Amino acid sequence: MNTAKGSEAGSERISEAEYAVMEALWHRSPQTAAEVCDTVREDRGWSMPTVKTLLSRLVAKGALETRPDGRRFLYSPLLERDIYVGGESRRLVQRLFGGRAAPLFAHLAENEALTQDDIAEIERLLREMKK
Amino acid sequence: MNTAKGSEAGSERISEAEYAVMEALWHRSPQTAAEVCDTVREDRGWSMPTVKTLLSRLVAKGALETRPDGRRFLYSPLLERDIYVGGESRRLVQRLFGGRAAPLFAHLAENEALTQDDIAEIERLLREMKK
DNA sequence: CAGTTCAGATTACAGATGTAGTCATAACGC
DNA sequence: GCGTTATGACTACATCTGTAATCTGAACTG
Numbered sequence: 001m002n003t004a005k006g007s008e009a010g011s012e013r014i015s016e017a018e019y020a021v022m023e024a025l026w027h028r029s030p031q032t033a034a035e036v037c038d039t040v041r042e043d044r045g046w047s048m049p050t051v052k053t054l055l056s057r058l059v060a061k062g063a064l065e066t067r068p069d070g071r072r073f074l075y076s077p078l079l080e081r082d083i084y085v086g087g088e089s090r091r092l093v094q095r096l097f098g099g100r101a102a103p104l105f106a107h108l109a110e111n112e113a114l115t116q117d118d119i120a121e122i123e124r125l126l127r128e129m130k131k
Numbered sequence: 132m133n134t135a136k137g138s139e140a141g142s143e144r145i146s147e148a149e150y151a152v153m154e155a156l157w158h159r160s161p162q163t164a165a166e167v168c169d170t171v172r173e174d175r176g177w178s179m180p181t182v183k184t185l186l187s188r189l190v191a192k193g194a195l196e197t198r199p200d201g202r203r204f205l206y207s208p209l210l211e212r213d214i215y216v217g218g219e220s221r222r223l224v225q226r227l228f229g230g231r232a233a234p235l236f237a238h239l240a241e242n243e244a245l246t247q248d249d250i251a252e253i254e255r256l257l258r259e260m261k262k
Numbered sequence: 263c264a265g266t267t268c269a270g271a272t273t274a275c276a277g278a279t280g281t282a283g284t285c286a287t288a289a290c291g292c
Numbered sequence: 293g294c295g296t297t298a299t300g301a302c303t304a305c306a307t308c309t310g311t312a313a314t315c316t317g318a319a320c321t322g
Contacts, residue, residue, distance in 0.1 A: 163269090164269075164270080165268090165269085179269095183269085183270070183271090186270095187270085187271080202268080202269065202270090203268085203269055203270080204269085204270075
């Protein structure tokens with residue numbers, strides 16, 4: 001029986017701290033809480049209980065799934081990184097630019113947030129889309 | 132004497148509800164609280180006190196500035212839209228794509244979040260950057 | 263001058279978030 | 293079998309956010 005609220009994995013919003021935990025599991029999964037904690041501690045310096053809390057909240061939100069492994073749990077993402085990242089990107093474009101991607105692009109260009117590689121890659125994507 | 136915390140306009144994070152208020156004032160300024168309320172009520176349906184609270188918080192955060200006008204206040208943005216939008220865009224690209232803009236673009240392209248107009252505009256921008 | 267009214271200030275309060283301590287319980291060493 | 297330890301569950305708590313009611317004081321009206 002699923003939580004029945006929202007029904008889709010990731011329908012609930014994931015906070016920034018939670019995102020850090022997701023990252024660890026997107027990078028490699030499944031992992032135990034202790035492993036995730038080790039990974040995450042490097043960048044964020046959180047204590048074990050903190051990471052545990054975030055893991056629980058993510059499970060409650062349906063973004064992670066657990067599988068018992070002896071006396072502990074193995075955590076894996078239910079919400080895929082692509083889905084999440086796509087959603088967040090669209091949210092931002094929607095909110096800040098009324099859904100138009102071009103102004104976002106213009107902003108990044110202006111702020112020199114685009115590397116030469118980015119530009120080359122984007123050109124390649126554009127050529128591909130034309131076909 | 133300035134608030135001395137963060138010192139730059141907009142160093143404090145602006146929430147989503149607050150953003151709606153900023154939008155109204157970026158669109159036209161200065162405006163009175165009542166005017167902002169009227170504008171914002173259309174999309175969000177908030178009560179007057181709610182908008183007042185958001186205005187106060189934005190003033191406290193240094194994102195808005197007030198000028199007395201008789202017995203009331205006129206509000207204007209201190210934080211410019213461009214600065215805000217640029218910051219948010221960079222934050223997202225940083226967080227989700229390690230600072231690379233190309234993957235963001237790829238995501239938008241995949242999800243058909245790019246209109247024909249967007250594509251044409253981006254091509255134009257690219258040509259311009261080449262010069 | 264007293265009553266009404268409008269605007270900002272103060273207070274409220276539930277839910278989310280960041281951050282973490284404590285509890286209970288099951289396994290493992292001795 | 294019993295103490296130690298690891299692990300998930302529960303509890304905690306300050307802050308931020310969304311949403312709003314109430315208070316207070318100044319201005320306008322009659």
